[in-house]
Amino acid sequence: MLVRESSFTVELGENGYLIGFTDDYAYPQEMPFGWRCGPATEANAVVLTTTDTGPLLITIQVHDAPPPAETNGDWEPAEELSLRTDLPHLCLATLEQGDILDAWPEDEPPLKNFDGWVRMRLYCHADDPEPGIGDHGERHLIQLWPAPETPPIHPEITEEDRRARAEYAADMAMPVEDYTAEYSVEEN
Numbered sequence: 001m002l003v004r005e006s007s008f009t010v011e012l013g014e015n016g017y018l019i020g021f022t023d024d025y026a027y028p029q030e031m032p033f034g035w036r037c038g039p040a041t042e043a044n045a046v047v048l049t050t051t052d053t054g055p056l057l058i059t060i061q062v063h064d065a066p067p068p069a070e071t072n073g074d075w076e077p078a079e080e081l082s083l084r085t086d087l088p089h090l091c092l093a094t095l096e097q098g099d100i101l102d103a104w105p106e107d108e109p110p111l112k113n114f115d116g117w118v119r120m121r122l123y124c125h126a127d128d129p130e131p132g133i134g135d136h137g138e139r140h141l142i143q144l145w146p147a148p149e150t151p152p153i154h155p156e157i158t159e160e161d162r163r164a165r166a167e168y169a170a171d172m173a174m175p176v177e178d179y180t181a182e183y184s185v186e187e188n
Helices: 159-173
Strands: 002-011 017-020 037-039 044-047 055-063 079-084 091-096 099-102 117-126 138-146
Touching (some): 002 091, 044 117
Antiparallel strands (some): 017 044, 079 117, 091 099
């Protein structure tokens, strides 16, 4: 049964968003190219969007049991994964170029009282499915309910997706250059 629903628009940066039960944000070590979502950690997921720098309508539903599948033909096939609740409330952050910004609207009460493991089902739709900047009429439906940890549900990925994942992982493994400078202090 539906317990609570929240709907709002988020202004996206360039790289999608993180959603889950931690506010200890970091860029994921792997990007789920070929999927819409994948684990960033056990407590949050990274979601890839069609929209690059533009509005995204997000609807989040909290259920007390698995909801029936959405049969509306507007949605892409659903993807699912399990999230561990490190915090009792849901967190949302956009992935900007080199930064991660809290994106939960200030005027929206937090979704809370989560414990243990939660199943997340993601539905996506974009009026203009070609990736790019601006308003693509993109909207996401995220359904959450308490459930034990179970394997994720995703579509098969292509060889091109595998290459993109490998390139991203290689980039993330490269050490970041140290941009600090040392100065000596002379005493007069």
